[in-house]
Every structure is written in C-alpha cells, then in structure tokens.
Amino acid sequence: xxxxxxxxxxxxxxxxxxxxxxxxxxxxxxxxxxxxxxxxxxxxxxxxxxxxxxxxxxxxxxxxxxxxxxxxxxxxxxxxxxxxxxxxxxxxxxxxxxxxxxxxxxxxxxxxxxxxxxxxxxxxxxxxxxxxxxxxxxxxxxxxxxxxxxxxxxxxxxxxxxxxxxxxxxxxxxxxxxxxxxxxxxxxxxxxxxxxxxxxxxxxxxxxxxxxxxxxxxxxxxxxxxxxxxxxxxxxxxxxxxxxxxxxxxxxxxxxxxxxxxxxxxxxxxxxxxxxxxxxxxxxxxxxxxxxxxxxxxxxxxxxxxxxxxxxxxxxxxxxxxxxxxxxxxxxxxxxxxxxxxxxxxxxxxxxxxxxxxxxxxxxxxxxxxxxxxxxxxxxxxxxxxxxxxxxxxxxxxxxxxxxxxxxxxxxxxxxxxxxxxxxxxxxxxxxxxxxxxxxxxxxxxx
Amino acid sequence: xxxxxxxxxxxxxxxxxxxxxxxxxxxxxxxxxxxxxxxxxxxxxxxxxxxxxxxxxxxxxxxxxxxxxxxxxxxxxxxxxxxxxxxxxxxxxxxxxxxxxxxxxxxxxxxxxxxxxxxxxxxxxxxxxxxxxxxxxxxxxxxxxxxxxxxxxxxxxxxxxxxxxxxxxxxxxxxxxxxxxxxxxxxxxxxxxxxxxxxxxxxxxxxxxxxxxxxxxxxxxxxxxxxxxxxxxxxxxxxxxxxxxxxxxxxxxxxxxxxxxxxxxxxxxxxxxxxxxxxxxxxxxxxxxxxxxxxxxxxxxxxxxxxxxxxxxxxxxxxxxxxxxxxxxxxxxxxxxxxxxxxxxxxxxxxxxxxxxxxxxxxxxxxxxxxxxxxxxxxxxxxxxxxxxxxxxxxxxxxxxxxxxxxxxxxxxxxxxxxxxxxxxxxxxxxxxxxxxxxxxxxxxxx
Numbered sequence: 091x092x093x094x095x096x097x098x099x100x101x102x103x104x105x106x107x108x109x110x111x112x113x114x115x116x117x118x119x120x121x122x123x124x125x126x127x128x129x130x131x132x133x134x135x136x137x138x139x140x141x142x143x144x145x146x147x148x149x150x151x152x153x154x155x156x157x158x159x160x161x162x163x164x165x166x167x168x169x170x171x172x173x174x175x176x177x178x179x180x181x182x183x184x185x186x187x188x189x190x191x192x193x194x195x196x197x198x199x200x201x202x203x204x205x206x207x208x209x210x211x212x213x214x215x216x217x218x219x220x221x222x223x224x225x226x227x228x229x230x231x232x233x234x235x236x237x238x239x240x241x242x243x244x245x246x247x248x249x250x251x252x253x254x255x256x257x258x259x260x261x262x263x264x265x266x267x268x269x270x271x272x273x274x275x276x277x278x279x280x281x282x283x284x285x286x287x288x289x290x291x292x293x294x295x296x297x298x299x300x301x302x303x304x305x306x307x308x309x310x311x312x313x314x315x316x317x318x319x320x321x322x323x324x325x326x327x328x329x330x331x332x333x334x335x336x337x338x339x340x341x342x343x344x345x346x347x348x349x350x351x352x353x354x355x356x357x358x359x360x361x362x363x364x365x366x367x368x369x370x371x372x373x374x375x376x377x378x379x380x381x382x383x384x385x386x387x388x389x390x391x392x393x394x395x396x397x398x399x400x401x402x403x404x405x406x407x408x409x410x411x412x413x414x415x416x417x418x419x420x421x422x423x424x425x426x427x428x429x430x431x432x433x434x435x436x437x438x439x440x441x442x443x444x445x446x447x448x449x450x451x452x453x454x455x456x457x458x459x460x461x462x463x464x465x466x467x468x469x470x471x472x473x474x475x476x477x478x479x480x481x482x483x484x485x486x487x488x489x490x491x492x493x494x495x496x497x498x499x500x501x502x503x504x505x506x507x508x509x510x511x512x513x514x515x516x517x518x519x520x521x522x523x524x525x526x527x528x529x530x531x532x533x534x535x536x537x
Numbered sequence: 538x539x540x541x542x543x544x545x546x547x548x549x550x551x552x553x554x555x556x557x558x559x560x561x562x563x564x565x566x567x568x569x570x571x572x573x574x575x576x577x578x579x580x581x582x583x584x585x586x587x588x589x590x591x592x593x594x595x596x597x598x599x600x601x602x603x604x605x606x607x608x609x610x611x612x613x614x615x616x617x618x619x620x621x622x623x624x625x626x627x628x629x630x631x632x633x634x635x636x637x638x639x640x641x642x643x644x645x646x647x648x649x650x651x652x653x654x655x656x657x658x659x660x661x662x663x664x665x666x667x668x669x670x671x672x673x674x675x676x677x678x679x680x681x682x683x684x685x686x687x688x689x690x691x692x693x694x695x696x697x698x699x700x701x702x703x704x705x706x707x708x709x710x711x712x713x714x715x716x717x718x719x720x721x722x723x724x725x726x727x728x729x730x731x732x733x734x735x736x737x738x739x740x741x742x743x744x745x746x747x748x749x750x751x752x753x754x755x756x757x758x759x760x761x762x763x764x765x766x767x768x769x770x771x772x773x774x775x776x777x778x779x780x781x782x783x784x785x786x787x788x789x790x791x792x793x794x795x796x797x798x799x800x801x802x803x804x805x806x807x808x809x810x811x812x813x814x815x816x817x818x819x820x821x822x823x824x825x826x827x828x829x830x831x832x833x834x835x836x837x838x839x840x841x842x843x844x845x846x847x848x849x850x851x852x853x854x855x856x857x858x859x860x861x862x863x864x865x866x867x868x869x870x871x872x873x874x875x876x877x878x879x880x881x882x883x884x885x886x887x888x889x890x891x892x893x894x895x896x897x898x899x900x901x902x903x904x905x906x907x908x909x910x911x912x913x914x915x916x917x918x919x920x921x922x923x924x925x926x927x928x929x930x931x932x933x934x935x936x937x938x939x940x941x942x943x944x945x946x947x948x949x950x951x952x953x954x955x956x957x958x959x960x961x962x963x964x965x966x967x968x969x970x971x972x973x974x975x976x977x978x979x980x981x982x983x984x
Contacts, residue, residue: 120710154720273601
C-alpha cells in the first residue's frame, strides 16, 4: 500500500476559530474544557472519520489573564483514560512534562493507559516552557534549558527501559502447576544517570503495541535533537510548504545520523483548515478572524515565551524594549526569534505584538476541493506525513471530515478503514522488540 | 433517616478466597489484574448492589516473589478514570502515595477524576510502607517514619487548599460581555511548609461534591493521628467486635479533640465474608482456606513489614531471630507487634509466621442470615460504619449482594436506592465550603 496521510485531532487546542473566545461559540458549552462528554463526543467524531489519534495539550501555570481553556482543564492522562473506554481504534496522545514528573510515575501511568486502551497510548514529551510552573513544585527556579532537555531525554530512555520490564511471555499463568510468572523474564532496569536513578522492575506488562508511541514538538536545537533521538511522531507548525519540507528534512537527517530509520518518524504539523463554499468566502473568514483578535489579550499572550512577562508596563509605540536574556529559561527559541526580528526590523512593541500574535495566514483555506488539493500538494512534497487538526467547533470539523476527507479518500491519500487497532499499527510504526528478548535471541543458551 | 451501613468493594485486593492463588480460580481470567473490562464488570456489579464505592489498592515495589496481583497491575487513578465513565453513582477511591508524588500533581489528578466522575472521587492517602520503592524514585533511602507522615499530612492540606483555587461562582462565562472568569474568585495558595512550597492556583474548578473524599488506613500512632486529622473514611481491620469498637472510639475521640465532628468520619473495616448454605459448611471452607496456604509463600509475604526481609536465611525452628530495629522505616507498627509477640510468647520463627500469616479467623462466616446478623451486630455496637468487602471471585461476591444484602435491606440497615450521585452525598459527608467563600461571608464588604 502506498504512503497515506495520517490524521490527528487536537482537542481544545489553541489557534482554532475562536481561540481566546472559543467558549463564546454557540456550539461550545462554556465548561467544555472540563466536560468529559464533550471530549468523548469529539473523540468519537474523529474516530468515525478514521483519524489516527486525538491529542491533549497541557499547561500547569496560570494567572487570571491566561486564556480561558488554560484556566480550567483536565489533566491529560486522567482524561485520556476515560476516552480509552469510550473509543475503540483511535490513538490517545497526551502531553506530560519530564520537568515535574518522576520517570517511574510516567512509565506507570502511560503503561497503564496503554493496557487500558489495548495499545493506543502516545506520549507527547515536553520539558515545560512556563517557568512559573516551578513554584507549584517546591522549586524557586525552573530547571535551566540544558537540564530540562537532559531530563527529557533521560526520562524517555528510562520509561522505555521500564516498559520492557517483562518479556512478552513472562506470564505462563499455568493453573495446573501454580506457576504465574517466569522470574527469568522479569527484569530490573538498574538505571543510574545524570538526573535519575531507577531500579525497577515496573509492575506493568507490555501492551500489544509494545510501548507507548513517543511524540515531541520542540523547535529549538535541543528540541529538534530530542525529536530526532526519540520522537516517533513530531508535532510542529509549518507556515509554508517550503518551511515544512525543510523542517521534515532536517528532522529526518538528524535521525538518520543517529542510526534511526527515517521512515519510522511521522511529521504532523498542527493546522486549522478554513472551509467555505467559495475560496473567497473562506479567505475572508480567515482574515476576519486573524485581524479581529483583541489587542489586550494578544499583549497578555505575547508575554508567554518570556515567562508571562507583563508587557503592559511599556510604551506600545516606543521601540521594542531591551529585555536582556529574558525568556532564556522559558520558550527560549521563540523569545530569541521575536527579539531578533524586532531589532532587525526596528519595530515598536505594538508592531512586534501584531507581527507575532496575529496568527500567520493559514495555508489550508478555501473550498473543500481547494483544501484537499493543498493538503495533497504538501503531503506529496514531503512537508508533512500527517496533519494535526484543531477541532474546537464541531460543525467546522464536520466540514473537514465530511467534505474534504472524501476527496482525499477517493484519491487514495487517506485510509478508507483502520488498518489496526493500535496506534503503532495505524501510524505504520513497528512494534519495538523487548530489549531482553532481543538480547536472549542474540546470545542463544549454549547446547 | 436512621444511620445506614456503608459499603465498599475492594477490587483485586488481598485476603480474599484465593489470595496468592486467586488467579487460578476458574472465574478469574489470568490477566484480570490488568484487564479494564474485569474491573468495569466488578464496579458495575457493586453499583447494581448500591455500593458506596470501589477501592483500588496499590504498590510500586516488586520482586519475582511478590504476590501475582502485585506483579502486574494498573496505576489506580488511570484505572479509576476509565471506571468513572463506565459507572454512574458509585464512588471511586484510589491509593496514591504522598512519599513519591508532588502535591500539585496529586491535586490535579484527583481533581480531574472528581470532575470526570461528577463528584465521585476519593483518595486513600498512604505514606508507602515498602522501603524498596525509594530506589524507583532516585532515592538511596526511603523517607523515615516522621518525614513520611509529615509529608502525608502536609500533602493533604496542600491538595485541599489547591482544590479551593476557584470559588464555585468563579466562572460567569458571560457570552455577551466576553467575561469568562471573575479574577477575584481565583486564588493562589502560596503555601510554604516543611516539606513543600506550592504557589497555585490549580487550573481545575471544584466538582459538585466540593473536594475528593480523604481516606486513610494506617494503624500506627502516626497513622491514627493522620486519620483523625484529615480522614473522612478510615479503612482498617477489625478481628473482633471489641477491637472494632475500641478502634472506632479511639479515632473518633482523637478527631473530636482536634475540633472535628466525629459523625463526619466513616470507619470501614476490610472483610471477606464466607457464605454457605449452612454455618458449618462456611466455617469449614474458611478454615480450609486459612490453613491451606503454602508455607513458603507465607514466609516470603511475612517479610513485607520488615522491608521484604528474607526470612528464608534463618532456622525455622529456632527462636524468632533478633532483628534489632528492622522494619522501623517500613511497616513499623506491624513489625514491632510481631517482634513483641514472638518475644513475649517465646515463639519459633515457624510459629511466628504461622501466627501472623495465617489470616485471622474471619468474623463474617455462615449462612446469609448468620452473616447479616453478625454485620448488624457489629454495626449497631459501633465497631464499624461500613464494610469494605473484598470481591475477588464474582460468584462469591454475588452471594453477598444477592443473599445477605436483601436481609439487611429489609431491616433498614442498608439503602434501597442511592441517595445521591456523589461520593460525599452517599457517605453522608457534608460538602466543604470553599475557604475563600467562607472568608468572604465572614467579612462582608463594607457598605
């Protein structure tokens, strides 16, 4: 079968129609962000459209000015476990930080979700950009950039090791003899690393997909390196097809240099399609949304990469302020890029905010056929292996599933049935062999 | 309405028929301990019998000799979230340790479960007895006894504070004006304590039961003190009605001394009823089970309170060995009691193991009427407010729900319908007022 486009649905994400004002949309209950029925309905809507996965983002630091869906939200893994028993085939991907979770806990919780869902769990590994989170976890300061990414990589390796605590045939469960476990097939990890020491074994067996799928989204040098090292799915943003191709090439080159098979990495930019009966109508709606956002809210949101810095204190029409290294321990790459552009183009604060908070013109805008054409073009150019669709408003999402997808399906670009009931199976990723089984296979017992 | 007996169901607990050998029972799939369908069926069975709650125990340290259901099990909260959407009225109580979880994470996860379940979450607060757990969490040594209980109490207080981050009317969600949150009703915690500092606010609103219900099970001085300080449900073991009355009296006296209302504490011993068509038959089955356990497995299990000490190294028929203070950082109270009895009664190791691992003769043994009579007697004597029933084998549990409960229902001792769809509502516990709302009520805004 030829390569097919993969599809993710971002539940209660950002950047969709509404954004700060999503909750005011008549189709969306005001408390949707904490209503498990709302999530279950969206997940079933995505599953009916044969999506590969739903994706739950996260944040743990708020002020009264945070966007509404940040203020009150369910913890991603608790939420996904409820969705696991409300769905049958769709993958369940949640954001969990390695800065404020122990790897043993991460491995347990993700391993449990993987068993409960029958092999549909995925983990979006993040290092936490919001420095304010530290104060919720008994720390005066957030971990520095190097420590955050060091912990992230080490946490993933530890979890992968713990998920192999039991070989697949570790439980003979022989009722006649009373032999439940084969002790030779239970393994300690005995990890001692820079950030963690973890003995194991984990008290959870592997699911039928072997291990949860690792996702990653960072765009900094360190983020790309982490993605290339351990990411099996990469979430990103691609403003143009050229940028998408360059990003995908970079990640896959890095991965190959690390000895990985680049075909075992799925690149999935997050997008919001704008669909209308004519291209002009869709473009107008997209522009209206882009220009219609409230400046005060944009200004507050603009502070996020700088550790939610309060930009209300500066003169909006003076040159962009000198911020020193502000942002270095938050979303560093994004903060540095903003400072660079403001400096190079001699922008005022107001111009800088407008530049960076007015969402980039969306690439997938038009009639269903236009959007389908564009997606196919990007897919065939290698700018993406899949799309991560923001699906806040159900009827907007329905236009995508009911009008765009059938066109792509007819062209063979998207599936017409699930190939598998595991996330790995649908994403076309191999089931990793248990490391201990592999070692045993390589070193046969002498005759 | 007069006081009624509360009912909990311990899913995949210990001490039931089978225990080490539960998995060999023909009614129990070998992988039941990781099969979400098995748990969901048991939860629905308990809900059909109008139980107040299901309870999930936990452990995080295993060796190849650990009991089968310890070797491979789902993380309690991940499991309970899946059960939340598979049930409608029954409470969902999970064990989570305060030794190896941050209170902010605990508050988030429990708060999420409370919203997902519509106000049915409960938290069994434990300090972790198995010292070996430390090595899974980057620690050379387990926390000492004082630190463990200090962390436990402080964690509960922090979580309760975080759960009040939003007052109940904090979200006006006024579509016309665009006002989503009332910033005066979002509150930081700014906790700085001996073990934790936590700023808050938590990004989760309160459920309709206000806060998750706090359960506690420790029997040491420190454990009883913790239970009397914050426990709303107390899990315990009561070998005789007199011991049960004394324990309940002690907890309620301590709670009153701390300024609490003793009627807001529900004491629920864990029990396994043995039911047969005649009393003699039930007693014979219970004795057969009690005496039929494998000595080698008992010897391994006997080591647990001493930090899974290997007693296989001693002469079984020599006097009980001098262990010094072994067990002081594990299950200390239990370890000291064993040493004391062995010394006072001059027991050999074999005799001591037999004394403490042969399960105590079960108090609720006989025909359905005998068991119902006995339960009512204990309940009316004040030895218990409820029972926490181990329900490993479905048909054994069905005899309890279908034959014992109808007798108690006819006598008005147990409910004939759910009074509420929250855990607090069914347990008869009040909904705690938000502390900030209470402060506002006490200090009215000057006119």
